[in-house]
Amino acid sequence: MSGFRFEIVRADRSGxxxxxxxxxxxEVATPAFMPVASHGAVKGVAPHELRELGATMLxxxxxxxxxxxxxxxxxxxxxxxxxxxxxxPILTDSGGFQVMSLSGLxxxxxxxxxxRSHVDGRPGTLSPEEAVAVQEALGVDVAMAxxxxxxxxxxxxxxxxxxxxxxxWAARSMAARGRxxxxxxxIVQGGCDMELRAESVAxxxxxxxxxxxxxxxxxxxxxxxxxxxxxATVVLLPRERPRYLMGVGTPxxxxxxxxxxxxxxxxxxxxRNARNGTLFTRExxxxxxxxxxxxxxxxxxxxxxxxxxxxxxxxxxxxxxxAGEMLGARxxxxxxxxxxxxLMSEIRAALAEGTFPERSAAAIGAWA
Amino acid sequence: MSGFRFEIVRADRSGxxxxxxxxxxxEVATPAFMPVASHGAVKGVAPHELRELGATMLxxxxxxxxxxxxxxxxxxxxxxxxxxxxxxPILTDSGGFQVMSLSGLxxxxxxxxxxRSHVDGRPGTLSPEEAVAVQEALGVDVAMAxxxxxxxxxxxxxxxxxxxxxxxWAARSMAARGRxxxxxxxIVQGGCDMELRAESVAxxxxxxxxxxxxxxxxxxxxxxxxxxxxxATVVLLPRERPRYLMGVGTPxxxxxxxxxxxxxxxxxxxxRNARNGTLFTRExxxxxxxxxxxxxxxxxxxxxxxxxxxxxxxxxxxxxxxAGEMLGARxxxxxxxxxxxxLMSEIRAALAEGTFPERSAAAIGAWA
Numbered sequence: 001m002s003g004f005r006f007e008i009v010r011a012d013r014s015g016x017x018x019x020x021x022x023x024x025x026x027e028v029a030t031p032a033f034m035p036v037a038s039h040g041a042v043k044g045v046a047p048h049e050l051r052e053l054g055a056t057m058l059x060x061x062x063x064x065x066x067x068x069x070x071x072x073x074x075x076x077x078x079x080x081x082x083x084x085x086x087x088x089p090i091l092t093d094s095g096g097f098q099v100m101s102l103s104g105l106x107x108x109x110x111x112x113x114x115x116r117s118h119v120d121g122r123p124g125t126l127s128p129e130e131a132v133a134v135q136e137a138l139g140v141d142v143a144m145a146x147x148x149x150x151x152x153x154x155x156x157x158x159x160x161x162x163x164x165x166x167x168x169w170a171a172r173s174m175a176a177r178g179r180x181x182x183x184x185x186x187i188v189q190g191g192c193d194m195e196l197r198a199e200s201v202a203x204x205x206x207x208x209x210x211x212x213x214x215x216x217x218x219x220x221x222x223x224x225x226x227x228x229x230x231x232a233t234v235v236l237l238p239r240e241r242p243r244y245l246m247g248v249g250t251p252x253x254x255x256x257x258x259x260x261x262x263x264x265x266x267x268x269x270x271x272r273n274a275r276n277g278t279l280f281t282r283e284x285x286x287x288x289x290x291x292x293x294x295x296x297x298x299x300x301x302x303x304x305x306x307x308x309x310x311x312x313x314x315x316x317x318x319x320x321x322x323a324g325e326m327l328g329a330r331x332x333x334x335x336x337x338x339x340x341x342x343l344m345s346e347i348r349a350a351l352a353e354g355t356f357p358e359r360s361a362a363a364i365g366a367w368a
Numbered sequence: 369m370s371g372f373r374f375e376i377v378r379a380d381r382s383g384x385x386x387x388x389x390x391x392x393x394x395e396v397a398t399p400a401f402m403p404v405a406s407h408g409a410v411k412g413v414a415p416h417e418l419r420e421l422g423a424t425m426l427x428x429x430x431x432x433x434x435x436x437x438x439x440x441x442x443x444x445x446x447x448x449x450x451x452x453x454x455x456x457p458i459l460t461d462s463g464g465f466q467v468m469s470l471s472g473l474x475x476x477x478x479x480x481x482x483x484r485s486h487v488d489g490r491p492g493t494l495s496p497e498e499a500v501a502v503q504e505a506l507g508v509d510v511a512m513a514x515x516x517x518x519x520x521x522x523x524x525x526x527x528x529x530x531x532x533x534x535x536x537w538a539a540r541s542m543a544a545r546g547r548x549x550x551x552x553x554x555i556v557q558g559g560c561d562m563e564l565r566a567e568s569v570a571x572x573x574x575x576x577x578x579x580x581x582x583x584x585x586x587x588x589x590x591x592x593x594x595x596x597x598x599x600a601t602v603v604l605l606p607r608e609r610p611r612y613l614m615g616v617g618t619p620x621x622x623x624x625x626x627x628x629x630x631x632x633x634x635x636x637x638x639x640r641n642a643r644n645g646t647l648f649t650r651e652x653x654x655x656x657x658x659x660x661x662x663x664x665x666x667x668x669x670x671x672x673x674x675x676x677x678x679x680x681x682x683x684x685x686x687x688x689x690x691a692g693e694m695l696g697a698r699x700x701x702x703x704x705x706x707x708x709x710x711l712m713s714e715i716r717a718a719l720a721e722g723t724f725p726e727r728s729a730a731a732i733g734a735w736a
Contacts, residue, residue: 326409
């Protein structure tokens with residue numbers, strides 16, 4: 001069959017799991033953070049650098065890639081792995097979230113989504129079947145089923161309808177599968193209503209997905225609610241399947257949600273913040289554009305082993321950022337990704353030793 | 369003393385010289401092409417990549433760096449080498465050309481230049497003494513004396529006055545030297561008038577610079593004139609000193625001017641063209657944004673050993689460029705710099721073997 005497997009290497013007393021995901025393009029030690037490569041590239045970072053930083057699986061976006069360069073072009077060029085110059089595992093989001101947030105004139109009905117492209121205004125549709133077909137055509141290792149994600153402020157009836165629709169779409173997604181090498185994950189919806197979350201989990205798990213994602217969080221709800229819903233939902237999910245908390249989060253979030261039993265994460269925070277000049281360190285965030293750093297010869301973070309900290313001072317990085325030099329954004333991104341991926345590596349080491357969460361919490365200092 | 373030396377390893381029958389420049393930060397095999405890092409970075413390229421590509425000396429710009437981050441800041445951070453993360457030789461242009469082309473309200477008189485900064489509008493001055501002091505404070509290996517560069521259409525009297533002034537400034541520059549580790553080059557002016565060029569050479573060589581640059585070319589004159597003046601000027605320059613043809617040029621230019629006996633070159637062409645999607649190959653230029661490349665699975669150049677060609681297809685690179693991904697500009701720049709630096713390496717190999725220019729001309733195919 002697909003060769004997709006998930007094994008729990010060690011279950012921690014905290015609820016966290018040290019795991020191993022096996023895909024058509026290799027293994028992923030979990031818990032894992034996936035750098036975001038929406039259009040087929042992590043902004044400014046080359047694939048061999050991602051490998052050296054310790055990235056094992058990347059997140060791309062099926063909607064963006066279907067808009068540009070287009071699915072037929074990706075196929076003609078040998079698939080998404082070839083386009084990205086990356087031979088490791090790739091997970092794609094279906095693009096439903098991007099259609100709803102980026103494109104104009106979106107209409108959602110039971111059939112799926114219809115919209116106008118945010119790139120060229122052309123009308124397009126995205127049904128559950130199309131979402132599966134697109135992601136399989138891209139040749140990715142893990143595809144996400146199309147879901148309906150509603151905002152945190154949506155009325156209860158709308159959240160309920162979205163759960164029903166997401167479950168129906170999930171069944172159609174499973175029926176539409178045509179490529180063994182592409183695993184398929186279902187996405188739990190239900191807002192902050194645990195009855196609806198439970199209904200969503202029941203509907204999806206009855207279908208037997210390869211893994212489960214929790215969506216519809218970090219969409220505007222209070223942070224305490226995010227944690228409450230994430231914690232109450234994860235225990236409903238099948239223990240033996242990978243659990244992916246979408247779009248999360250800060251370093252502190254990663255520690256917290258790993259402890260709940262989530263295995264996969266993605267977030268634009270390390271890369272987007274880097275381009276804005278916000279750097280993650282064990283002592284907290286450092287705003288590199290601040291005048292205080294202008295003549296500081298120290299690296300961004302003392303003791304950091306990343307390329308940026310080995311070669312460039314805070315003052316030098318600040319200069320490159322203020323001068324608008326591409327290298328500045330690139331160096332900042334390398335540091336932040338190193339921080340995130342190093343944190344995940346320390347979390348896994350602590351899980352292996354049975355010292356989680358104390359050791360990893362101590363390791364990230366002010367963040368824990 | 370300064371440790372700055374130039375040796376001719378082999379004089380070729382063509383007029384070209386295989387040489388070795390020794391600076392406070394190491395050796396440079398000549399003829400050499402210097403990638404442009406005006407603000408302290410080659411756009412998008414990290415210093416270890418430049419080293420791997422075969423770059424040995426980089427060109428930065430004293431005016432840009434004096435504007436931002438400022439000379440005192442560069443010193444506080446350990447000098448320009450520290451800011452750039454580059455421990456090899458650095459040559460800076462004095463910034464006179466940038467003052468005249470970028471800043472507002474420029475006034476040139478015998479004292480020097482006065483202007484308003486193109487960054488923040490603050491008034492500034494640049495005298496020959498200041499230009500030397502700034503470049504020495506940056507800690508560079510080779511500084512350029514301040515010169516007055518006039519446009520190709522300037523009347524003869526103005527060109528003549530610029531030569532006289534450049535010679536007077538050259539004498540003041542020599543007198544202002546205060547740092548043994550920074551070599552100083554004079555810049556020959558004189559437009560397309562060989563009498564003025566000869567007068568400029570005589571004035572400068574009487575001062576005994578460490579090396580000589582030919583400026584005031586590629587400023588709008590016909591290309592045949594550039595070649596005529598470059599050829600007639602180079603033979604007037606002292607054989608035993610390095611000769612730098614500023615701002616040149618295309619791959620074909622490099623072959624032609626190496627054959628005349630020039631040793632050093634710089635040009636924004638490989639890096640700027642890359643960002644615009646124009647790639648150099650042995651079969652000529654390739655415009656990667658063209659629709660013809662959309663589904664082309666071949667590398668930019670068959671047989672090319674650069675990172676870009678080893679990992680990415682034309683179609684993939686086109687996608688990254690059209691999507692505005694930083695990685696696209698970076699990959700294109702890596703390829704073009706590889707092309708230029710590989711060409712220089714082949715030129716030096718051919719000079720060592722006595723097969724220049726035939727072998728290097730054949731090597732670059734359509735460009736020769």
